[in-house]
Amino acid sequence: MAVTAQTLIYGVIGDPVAQARSPLIFNPMFERLGHDGVMVAFHITPGALPRAIAGFRAIESLKGWLVTVPHKVQMFHLCDQVGDSGTRLQAVNAVRRAADGQLIGDNYDGLGFVAGLRGDGIEPRDLDVLMLGAGGAARAIAFSLAEAGVRRLVIANRTRANAEALAAATRGHFPSVAVEVADARAAGHDLIVNTTSAGLKPDDPLPLDPTALAPPTIVADIIMKPETTRLLALARERGCRVHFGRHMLDSQIPLLARHLGVPGT
Ligand code: ATR
Numbered sequence: 001m002a003v004t005a006q007t008l009i010y011g012v013i014g015d016p017v018a019q020a021r022s023p024l025i026f027n028p029m030f031e032r033l034g035h036d037g038v039m040v041a042f043h044i045t046p047g048a049l050p051r052a053i054a055g056f057r058a059i060e061s062l063k064g065w066l067v068t069v070p071h072k073v074q075m076f077h078l079c080d081q082v083g084d085s086g087t088r089l090q091a092v093n094a095v096r097r098a099a100d101g102q103l104i105g106d107n108y109d110g111l112g113f114v115a116g117l118r119g120d121g122i123e124p125r126d127l128d129v130l131m132l133g134a135g136g137a138a139r140a141i142a143f144s145l146a147e148a149g150v151r152r153l154v155i156a157n158r159t160r161a162n163a164e165a166l167a168a169a170t171r172g173h174f175p176s177v178a179v180e181v182a183d184a185r186a187a188g189h190d191l192i193v194n195t196t197s198a199g200l201k202p203d204d205p206l207p208l209d210p211t212a213l214a215p216p217t218i219v220a221d222i223i224m225k226p227e228t229t230r231l232l233a234l235a236r237e238r239g240c241r242v243h244f245g246r247h248m249l250d251s252q253i254p255l256l257a258r259h260l261g262v263p264g265t
Helices: 022-033 046-057 072-078 084-089 109-119 136-147 160-173 230-237 246-260
Strands: 008-014 037-043 062-067 094-097 103-106 128-132 152-156 178-181 191-194 218-221 241-243
Touching (some): 008 022, 022 037, 022 246, 062 246, 072 103, 084 103, 084 109, 084 136, 094 246, 109 136, 128 136, 136 152, 136 160, 218 230, 230 241
Parallel strands (some): 128 152, 191 218
Antiparallel strands (some): 062 094, 094 103
């Protein structure tokens, strides 16, 4: 499909942004849907973000944009309306520009993880979950797992104070979910989720001692490269079902497309 003067524009903003994969996913999607749109990357530094967004508001043919590091929090403050998930996280990863120029944001990181579980046949409701890590991704996942109605969420993190802070925030938003902080122990959970960066490199330490891993515990990682992290390989060797990092992204794509207002999504 040729880019013409009628083509609607979508963006992905970041600093750096050259590594962003969204254009490689969304442009073929537009083609498949027969949607006359194009997604391009905008490299915007943090200091220039308010000016760039003020300009974006004025562009009628710019329909929305995805937000990557480091802009998710600053972009939250530049939106006119933000959905529940983005409001809880005080960070957005998708923004739609409404017809009147209003900017409507939300965050789909955690919702993507939960949708990915469900797409893989794993219903989080009533599960006992051990989450490893307490960073930005963990925060999004903790809130979405709590929203999905897990029975118990145990948070284990290298720096315990970060786990305590995340546990308190999760309890604050979802008082009915039992949230605890503990050391990472493999035994006795329905689902274990690694949200730490341990596993990106082959010589990284394991985020959990795998010796006590056993079915029916399911082990999930949000790391996408390598697809089979050492943790997942060891879990599989012990007979556990594994859930890959790509599910979180794959399942987030339709949610992002709908937020951007892509017709037919
Ligand atoms: P992201 O936004 O991708 O979640 P982050 O906010 O930097 O990244 O969070 C990284 C998480 O991985 C944190 O929970 C971090 O633990 P600390 O709070 O102690 O920093 C965890 N992490 C990073 N490297 C780790 C390692 N080698 N072993 C265990 N945990 C690690």
